[in-house]
Amino acid sequence: MNLQVYYDREFDILYFARQGQEEQVVEISPGVNLELDAKGELIGVEILNASTLMKGVIEPLREKALAV
Numbered sequence: 001m002n003l004q005v006y007y008d009r010e011f012d013i014l015y016f017a018r019q020g021q022e023e024q025v026v027e028i029s030p031g032v033n034l035e036l037d038a039k040g041e042l043i044g045v046e047i048l049n050a051s052t053l054m055k056g057v058i059e060p061l062r063e064k065a066l067a068v
Contacts, residue, residue, distance in 0.1 A: 007050065014050035018043050 006015040020043035024036040031053055035044035047053055
């Protein structure tokens with residue numbers, strides 16, 4: 001799987017995607033969407049308000065990196 005990662009600073013959206021045509025979007029949690037192709041295969045994950053939603057993941061990683 002050739003996965004690309006994009007971050008849109010203006011809209012605070014983190015996006016993981018692979019090539020494919022989006023046919024369906026499924027919201028799995030507020031602000032987290034899965035994008036599926038015509039076969040129902042996952043082609044993308046969209047995280048809205050990423051800096052807020054990912055803060056609990058990013059901050060510990062940042063602190064660990066700074067401690068090295």
